[in-house]
Amino acid sequence: MAQSDTVDRILDAAEELFADRGFSETSLRMITSKAKVNLAAVNYHFGSKNALIHAVFARFLTPFSATLENAFDDLEARCDGEPPTLNQTLWALTESAVRMPQRNEKGISIFMRLLGLAYTQSQGHLRKFLEQEYSQPFSRFMRLLKEATPQLSSVDRYWRIQFMLGATAFTMSSSDALRDILQNKLGVETTVQEIAARLVPFLAAGMQADDAMLVPPAHKSSVA
Amino acid sequence: MAQSDTVDRILDAAEELFADRGFSETSLRMITSKAKVNLAAVNYHFGSKNALIHAVFARFLTPFSATLENAFDDLEARCDGEPPTLNQTLWALTESAVRMPQRNEKGISIFMRLLGLAYTQSQGHLRKFLEQEYSQPFSRFMRLLKEATPQLSSVDRYWRIQFMLGATAFTMSSSDALRDILQNKLGVETTVQEIAARLVPFLAAGMQADDAMLVPPAHKSSVA
DNA sequence: TTGCCGCTCAAACGTATGTTTCAAACAGAC
DNA sequence: GTCTGTTTGAAACATACGTTTGAGCGGCAA
Numbered sequence: 001m002a003q004s005d006t007v008d009r010i011l012d013a014a015e016e017l018f019a020d021r022g023f024s025e026t027s028l029r030m031i032t033s034k035a036k037v038n039l040a041a042v043n044y045h046f047g048s049k050n051a052l053i054h055a056v057f058a059r060f061l062t063p064f065s066a067t068l069e070n071a072f073d074d075l076e077a078r079c080d081g082e083p084p085t086l087n088q089t090l091w092a093l094t095e096s097a098v099r100m101p102q103r104n105e106k107g108i109s110i111f112m113r114l115l116g117l118a119y120t121q122s123q124g125h126l127r128k129f130l131e132q133e134y135s136q137p138f139s140r141f142m143r144l145l146k147e148a149t150p151q152l153s154s155v156d157r158y159w160r161i162q163f164m165l166g167a168t169a170f171t172m173s174s175s176d177a178l179r180d181i182l183q184n185k186l187g188v189e190t191t192v193q194e195i196a197a198r199l200v201p202f203l204a205a206g207m208q209a210d211d212a213m214l215v216p217p218a219h220k221s222s223v224a
Numbered sequence: 225m226a227q228s229d230t231v232d233r234i235l236d237a238a239e240e241l242f243a244d245r246g247f248s249e250t251s252l253r254m255i256t257s258k259a260k261v262n263l264a265a266v267n268y269h270f271g272s273k274n275a276l277i278h279a280v281f282a283r284f285l286t287p288f289s290a291t292l293e294n295a296f297d298d299l300e301a302r303c304d305g306e307p308p309t310l311n312q313t314l315w316a317l318t319e320s321a322v323r324m325p326q327r328n329e330k331g332i333s334i335f336m337r338l339l340g341l342a343y344t345q346s347q348g349h350l351r352k353f354l355e356q357e358y359s360q361p362f363s364r365f366m367r368l369l370k371e372a373t374p375q376l377s378s379v380d381r382y383w384r385i386q387f388m389l390g391a392t393a394f395t396m397s398s399s400d401a402l403r404d405i406l407q408n409k410l411g412v413e414t415t416v417q418e419i420a421a422r423l424v425p426f427l428a429a430g431m432q433a434d435d436a437m438l439v440p441p442a443h444k445s446s447v448a
Numbered sequence: 449t450t451g452c453c454g455c456t457c458a459a460a461c462g463t464a465t466g467t468t469t470c471a472a473a474c475a476g477a478c
Numbered sequence: 479g480t481c482t483g484t485t486t487g488a489a490a491c492a493t494a495c496g497t498t499t500g501a502g503c504g505g506c507a508a
Contacts, residue, residue, distance in 0.1 A: 006485080022345060024248050027465060038487055043467060045485090120344045120397060121246060155412050159422045162398075163391040167430075170343070170390025171383075188379050198383045205433030206391075206426040230455085251495065262457050267497060269455095 007045050009035040012103070015056050019110040022121055023053055054129050057118065060111055061130075064100055065137045071096045072140055083147035086204050093141065094196045108192050112172025119169055149207060164203045171199060231269050233259040236327070239280050243334040246345055247277055278353050281342065284324065284335055285354075289361045292320045296364055307371035311428050317365065318420045332416045333396075340397020343389070373431060388427045395423065 013035035017026045028049055032039045046052040071092040075084050084092070102108060118126055142161070149157055172195070183189060237259035241250045252273055256263045270276040295316040299308045308316070326332060342350055366385070373381055396419075407414075 022248075024246075028467090029465080038485095039466095040468080040488090041486070049466065116344075116394075120340075120394065154410055155414075156422065158410070159395075159419065160426055162395050163423060163426045166394025167387040167391040170394050171386050186378055186382070190379075195383065198380065199387060201433045202384055202387045202430040206430035209425045209429030252497090253495080262455095263496095264458090264498080265456070273496065 006037055006041055009037055019113040050125050065134050068096045068137045086148040089144045089148050090200050116169030160207050230261055230265055243337040274349050288324055289358050292361045295320045310372040313368045313372050314424045322417050336396035340393040343393040384431050
């Protein structure tokens with residue numbers, strides 16, 4: 001009761017502050033005062049700030065990676081030997097993300113923004129932690145992508161996967177701000193699910209673009 | 225002589241360190257010791273750390289935005305009234321970036337990584353600075369995108385532009401790391417030009433994807 | 449030469465950070 | 479109630495940061 005309350009309050013506050021401001025821009029004092037918890041509690045329960053960062057990620061990444069494995073299991077079972085298509089694979093991923101139980105209404109966008117920060121703010125320890133902790137579902141996703149795009153060379157596929165990651169992490173990480181802008185400019189409401197629904201076709205199309213065009217087009221030519 | 229030497233040495237060191245480690249993770253003491261310059265020189269010549277960050281961006285962004293305006297002028301002149309195509313617009317942008325005179329061999333990737341960080345590390349002051357300093361070429365680019373994709377609804381176009389920005393900023397902001405990984409895994413060397421050459425077709429294809437697919441594929445729809 | 453001004457330098461300042469300490473409060477078992 | 483191990487609390491610690499200070503240097507005009 002006492003422990004888990006404090007621990008969870010710290011995790012909640014840290015999660016939100018990290019997502020808002022980044023890791024090194026968020027101090028332990030901000031976290032503990034937002035969580036209404038004593039400063040020393042962080043080091044007592046987690047050991048260090050870096051370990052707290054890891055715990056924040058583990059709290060949502062561990063159940064998510066389990067959900068994702070199940071989704072991949074289902075998908076491969078349904079496909080019965082045939083490799084799943086690119087669209088199926090991408091949808092399995094996004095549906096797993098969207099279906100994760102949310103702690104609050106901002107849940108999924110915090111989730112996404114943290115993932116984006118993890119890749120972006122080159123915190124060596126975090127990268128190492130994520131790699132050795134969650135390599136399995138990641139590798140599996142990569143394998144599915146590979147089987148779904150046999151026409152691509154390894155190098156092309158590698159870069160296009162980075163492009164997908166970037167579009168996803170970036171968009172999701174600032175989806176709140178972007179949604180607000182859209183609301184103000186065009187008077188349109190948008191849910192995270194709708195953003196995902198727009199993102200997936202974009203990614204799939206990019207992933208499957210003709211890879212012939214490795215030099216700038218001659219000046220007149222254009223995409224039909 | 226004395227002044228410009230110190231100023232440039234500071235800018236060079238800051239540029240490289242910022243690109244390597246981010247802004248708040250880079251201290252003035254790291255910068256001045258790398259530049260072999262006294263600590264106080266930064267505040268003397270630039271006024272503050274934030275002003276130094278602005279100066280680093282201004283040094284390459286000002287000539288770049290001039291180059292870009294010229295490229296857009298040329299493009300629109302060549303098209304003679306017709307709106308430039310999406311590919312032409314994207315290539316005008318990337319070629320302007322790639323052709324910028326480089327200070328050293330890492331020039332362009334530092335340039336790219338800094339731009340990525342600018343979007344990613346939500347440093348309020350930087351964003352404000354860039355917006356009010358370089359809004360013109362940015363707006364022009366947006367207008368060209370709009371004219372090149374008349375088939376898209378405003379909302380679709382809005383989100384796809386965010387996807388493009390994300391893929392670009394994210395990839396560029398970690399292009400060094402990604403290049404290293406690729407080098408180790410597949411033993412392939414990659415230049416920034418080649419990354420750009422892979423990125424543009426990806427973006428163009430995503431931008432022009434069929435926008436029909438706004439729900440997951442049929443089998444077993446799960447988002448209730 | 450003298451005086452001045454732009455610049456550099458070592459040192460210090462005030463503040464904020466992550467972490468540690470140790471006493472007090474607490475809970476549950478006996 | 480007493481003991482025991484766990485959790486909290488206020489305070490301090492050492493360190494790093496951005497910034498400021500004031501003395502000193504060097505070239506150059508008068």
